[in-house]
Amino acid sequence: MSAVKDILRRPGGQFTERSLAGLVFIVGTGAGFALLLTLVRVEWGPLRRIDSGVAAWFNELVSAHHPLVTVLRAITDLGGRPIMVWLVTVAVVGLLIRRQGRLAGYLLVTGAGALALDPSLKALVGRLRPVVDVPVAAGVGNSFPSGHALGSLVAYGALLLVFLPAIRPRWRRPAIAFVAVLVFAIGLTRIALGVHFVTDVLGGWLLGLAWLVVTGYAFRLWRRERGRPVPELTEGLEPEARQDLRPAPAEERMLPHPWAGTAELVTGWVLVFAALYGFGMLVSYYADGTFVAWLDTEVPRWFEEHRTATLDSVSYGWSKAGDTHAILLVSLIFCPLILAVWRRWRPVLFVVLTMFGELSLFLTTARAVDRPRPAVENLDGQMPTASFPSGHIAATMCLYAAIAILVMPRTDRWWRWLTVVAAVVMPLGVALSRIYRGMHHPSDFAGAILLTVLWVGLLYLVVRPNADLEQDDPASKPEPAVLDRVAA
Structure with missing residues (x-):
């Protein structure tokens, strides 16, 4: 037993331990998504009643308050495809200019995968969107999984992993918490606006998390194969690129006076x-x-x-x-x-x-x-x-x-x-x-x-x-x- 502990304390052992934990996490999220997909596909009665009941409750709560609907739409737009594509594209171009091709490739692969998974699974499942008494928003296409939930988790999560090294250590945990709250809020707005069921959003989160972990795990494997140390996730994907990831050096005075x-x-x-x-x-x-x-x-x-x-x-x-x-x-x-x-x-x-x-x-x-x-x-x-x-x-x-x-x-x-x-x-x-x-x-x-x-x-x-x-x-x-x- 002590020998095993000694092995795990070595760099190779630590990598093995993290790899096993990552594989377990990937399998767990993938299995959770597969189970949810199966229950949605067979229209399991208890789950369907929960989805319909929550959709009706939110619609009754939200539809009478137009300012609240406006706020919900503004938040939900932060998870829309135009914003996500703009964020990833701008980040990729900036990384290429700064000669960070590996990170740019990671963002491209991760983003492209999310864009492909969303419509293909929606077509496969073919689930219709909720029907509520007072529609306050409209969605295009099928319902499961939620594209906003999937896309926001993948895009904001991938950007966070890439740019974490540029954030001061004391602000990294707040940054992670902020992204988590933002992704949760975007998913919640999809339910509140009556364009997705609860299970649509949960499915989007599970699938997005699984895909994000897969691509992040692959990037870490790539670093390991090239003899580079594998950092903690709280340090980002490429800690060595810290200086190039920072937008600009601190300027004491942007105005002369x-x-x-x-x-x-x-x-x-x-x-x-x-x-x-x-x-x-x-x-x-x-x-x-x-x-x-x-x-x-x-x-x-x-x-x-x-x-x-x-x-x-x-x-x-x-x-x-x-x-x-x-x-x-x-x-x-x-x-x-x-x-x-x-x-x-x-x-x-x-x-x-x-x-x-x-x-x-x-x-x-x-x-x-x-x-x-x-x-x-x-x-x-x-x-x-x-x-x-x-x-x-x-x-x-x-x-x-x-x-x-x-x-x-x-x-x-x-x-x-x-x-x-x-x-x-x-x-x-x-x-x-x-x-x-x-x-x-x-x-x-x-x-x-x-x-x-x-x-x-x-x-x-x-x-x-x-x-x-x-x-x-x-x-x-x-x-x-x-x-x-x-x-x-």
């Missing part, structure tokens, strides 16, 4: 709003009989007279390029990318403040000026905001201007000029499409230009997003080789 910078930004925001409000009131209510009023009347009318089915489709596509979802998507791709390449938080802060300021200035000015839409047919129908300034144009202009400001001084490659082209072509295309579709006057476009010039110019002076290029420390500057790899 934090308190003064904050005061300057708040004061500047007020002054920019005042300029927008004054210009908006002038062109909206005090420009009668002027050339501006003639343009605001005749240009939308001319576009209305020359509308065609083809131009309607083209303008719709251009208009969508400037809506909230498109702008948010580009921002959520660009910010992690520049963080992975440049390892600096200040450029990210610049983009975030640019878009937050644009949104707040647009909403406040639109509410204060309250300008009606052009007196032509509005192809996009009734909009929740007023006409001045154009939010689509301002958001597009601010985002692509910020991208060009950040990229141009950081590389001498020819492709940097594409950011300048985008900063001109994208807003112009969105502007023409919005005016064509009868949603804005030409002076609304001018208001978007004014907003962009004043707000982005203010941020450039206060935040100084390219300040790291001015430092003498070569380590603080971006690596040209990295930029060239991204361009390639």
Whole structure:
């Protein structure tokens, strides 16, 4: 007996012990899922009554409270396929940029497996979704297992295993607890919204946990075969990659003078709003009989007279390029990318403040000026905001201007000029499409230009997003080789 203990104390013995524990866990979760799948497939009476009773109870509890339904939908979206795919894709690209191909491969294999398991098992089981008295949400496809429960556990679990080394040791257990609570909350919302039975969610969790353990176990075996130590799970998959997994070094001050910078930004925001409000009131209510009023009347009318089915489709596509979802998507791709390449938080802060300021200035000015839409047919129908300034144009202009400001001084490659082209072509295309579709006057476009010039110019002076290029420390500057790899 003592000999066995001595063997287990050795590195090889410890690995064997962990491997056996991992195999037992995999078998246990797999058996649990197989049992649950069998009971669901044969429609076992007691289990079916529990599923129906819980679904009815939650529906009665939730359906009468619309704010609660809104919160539940927001939480459930965190486990949806768009969010999961975005998270894994951004992480994979960042890992490849940081030359962590093994971890990127792990995320790809783990994520692809989850994407394949969900629809195939749903088709195999063919279980219909719950039928409740007051539907508050809708689900697509079959019910068992829950794709949100499976996908959230696999995606968030895999990301946690990959990036644990970048988290300080004292924060690792809270991070694990946070992910566990988030995955549980996402599964609970699927039941509460009436789109899944309890057993659907349990099946998704069991299957996701089994798949996550299988891929994690395979990665640990790979490390062992190459003579690398097998770390505790609380240390992540690749503890040696700690420095490359950290988004960026700690920056003492992202603003040169934090308190003064904050005061300057708040004061500047007020002054920019005042300029927008004054210009908006002038062109909206005090420009009668002027050339501006003639343009605001005749240009939308001319576009209305020359509308065609083809131009309607083209303008719709251009208009969508400037809506909230498109702008948010580009921002959520660009910010992690520049963080992975440049390892600096200040450029990210610049983009975030640019878009937050644009949104707040647009909403406040639109509410204060309250300008009606052009007196032509509005192809996009009734909009929740007023006409001045154009939010689509301002958001597009601010985002692509910020991208060009950040990229141009950081590389001498020819492709940097594409950011300048985008900063001109994208807003112009969105502007023409919005005016064509009868949603804005030409002076609304001018208001978007004014907003962009004043707000982005203010941020450039206060935040100084390219300040790291001015430092003498070569380590603080971006690596040209990295930029060239991204361009390639």
